[in-house]
Amino acid sequence: xxxxxxxxxxxxxxxxxxxxxxxxxxxxxxxxxxxxxxxxxxxxxxxxxxxxxxxxxxxxxxxxxxxxxxxxxxxxxxxxxxxxxxxxxxxxxxxxxxxxxxxxxxxxxxxxxxxxxxxxxxxxxxxxxxxxxxxxxxxxxxxxxxxxxxxxxxxxxxxxxxxxxxxxxxxxxxxxxxxxxxxxxxxxxxxxxxxxxxxxxxxxxxxx
Amino acid sequence: xxxxxxxxxxxxxxxxxxxxxxxxxxxxxxxxxxxxxxxxxxxxxxxxxxxxxxxxxxxxxxxxxxxxxxxxxxxxxxxxxxxxxxxxxxxxxxxxxxxxxxxxxxxxxxxxxxxxxxxxxxxxxxxxxxxxxxxxxxxxxxxxxxxxxxxxxxxxxxxxxxxxxxxxxxxxxxxxxxxxxxxxxxxxxxxxxxxxxxxxxxxxxxxx
Numbered sequence: 236x237x238x239x240x241x242x243x244x245x246x247x248x249x250x251x252x253x254x255x256x257x258x259x260x261x262x263x264x265x266x267x268x269x270x271x272x273x274x275x276x277x278x279x280x281x282x283x284x285x286x287x288x289x290x291x292x293x294x295x296x297x298x299x300x301x302x303x304x305x306x307x308x309x310x311x312x313x314x315x316x317x318x319x320x321x322x323x324x325x326x327x328x329x330x331x332x333x334x335x336x337x338x339x340x341x342x343x344x345x346x347x348x349x350x351x352x353x354x355x356x357x358x359x360x361x362x363x364x365x366x367x368x369x370x371x372x373x374x375x376x377x378x379x380x381x382x383x384x385x386x387x388x389x390x391x392x393x394x395x396x397x398x399x400x401x402x403x404x405x406x407x408x409x410x411x412x413x414x415x416x417x418x419x420x421x422x423x424x425x426x427x428x429x430x431x432x433x434x435x436x437x438x439x440x441x442x443x
Numbered sequence: 444x445x446x447x448x449x450x451x452x453x454x455x456x457x458x459x460x461x462x463x464x465x466x467x468x469x470x471x472x473x474x475x476x477x478x479x480x481x482x483x484x485x486x487x488x489x490x491x492x493x494x495x496x497x498x499x500x501x502x503x504x505x506x507x508x509x510x511x512x513x514x515x516x517x518x519x520x521x522x523x524x525x526x527x528x529x530x531x532x533x534x535x536x537x538x539x540x541x542x543x544x545x546x547x548x549x550x551x552x553x554x555x556x557x558x559x560x561x562x563x564x565x566x567x568x569x570x571x572x573x574x575x576x577x578x579x580x581x582x583x584x585x586x587x588x589x590x591x592x593x594x595x596x597x598x599x600x601x602x603x604x605x606x607x608x609x610x611x612x613x614x615x616x617x618x619x620x621x622x623x624x625x626x627x628x629x630x631x632x633x634x635x636x637x638x639x640x641x642x643x644x645x646x647x648x649x650x651x
Contacts, residue, residue: 249463316549320543321544392575394603395603
């Protein structure tokens with residue numbers, strides 16, 4: 236899909252247009268909005284990711300911001316690069332931004348109890364930084380490794396080998412390997428589409 | 444400054460509220476909107492950065508997206524973390540997002556001629572990725588190095604030693620050292636304030 240041309244009204248835009256598709260909150264409400272088990276939270280993320288690329292909003296990536304103690308879901312997000320026309324609107328940025336908006340806190344560490352970001356794979360380099368600056372204290376991922384790039388075609392960017400230690404140095408714990416096989420199934424389904432949209436700058440650069 | 448508590452209406456927010464302060468475009472228009480010389484473009488960035496922290500919108504960071512051949516300014520951005528309540532709204536993300544919105548292109552490489560991002564220091568790790576996925580082909584920075592962290596107190600995050608080569612591998616050229624001393628003056632002015640706001644998650648993590 237080629238980028239669409241500018242509309243005349245966007246030329247002088249002074250606000251960003253980032254709307255969360257209604258079905259995202261509907262999927263959260265369908266779970267009751269409280270998921271005390273980490274596998275339940277990850278399963279929600281996988282369901283959102285699988286639906287997102289079918290809805291055409293962006294790639295097969297989703298994220299949830301939650302209270303890992305009570306299971307309360309503060310916000311969910313999906314990759315909205317195609318829906319918003321903004322290359323930064325990866326799932327993690329969307330979920331963190333809606334959590335911060337709804338809680339009225341640009342620093343989620345001010346919630347008072349630890350906040351968790353649940354994602355269906357290790358974040359790309361941009362979302363690695365976005366996670367670091369958000370105030371979350373726990374990152375839960377289905378997995379990490381090259382499978383995501385092999386199955387989806389997306390470039391995840393250059394990460395440091397000590398990425399998890401760098402998180403730990405800043406008070407962020409990483410938990411990996413939650414419902415890993417389900418993540419790979421979603422990526423494979425996406426990669427097997429005959430109309431895959433890898434919305435990469437220069438055909439090789441974009442991500443979760 | 445402590446994060447402000449949530450307002451009742453934000454609890455169910457389904458859109459992000461990211462407005463560009465009017466003075467940003469006013470500063471661009473005051474230049475005529477076309478700055479063929481790279482030092483002119485960087486001088487605009489420094490002026491925006493200096494004004495931004497005085498206006499209270501966020502840290503002393505700004506960015507411009509331009510056509511480096513003609514000097515046309517597509518969009519300018521400043522750090523809006525405090526103004527928007529969103530930790531991802533660093534200057535680069537803001538400038539790239541408004542350029543993409545105004546041009547109607549989530550991939551700026553589709554403009555047809557190379558697009559430049561001008562920033563008053565090397566991007567933090569999040570904005571490193573944001574730049575990589577944006578479609579820009581030229582990154583112009585005033586400088587790089589630890590001075591920014593020493594003068595402002597912000598954490599820039601863990602960057603790889605080969606960060607510039609990783610850009611080059613993806614078709615992005617880095618040009619550094621444009622009006623470097625002016626950048627340091629702005630950072631020093633910020634650091635010397637007696638009411639410095641380092642809006643860091645956990646007191647040590649946030650950036651340009």
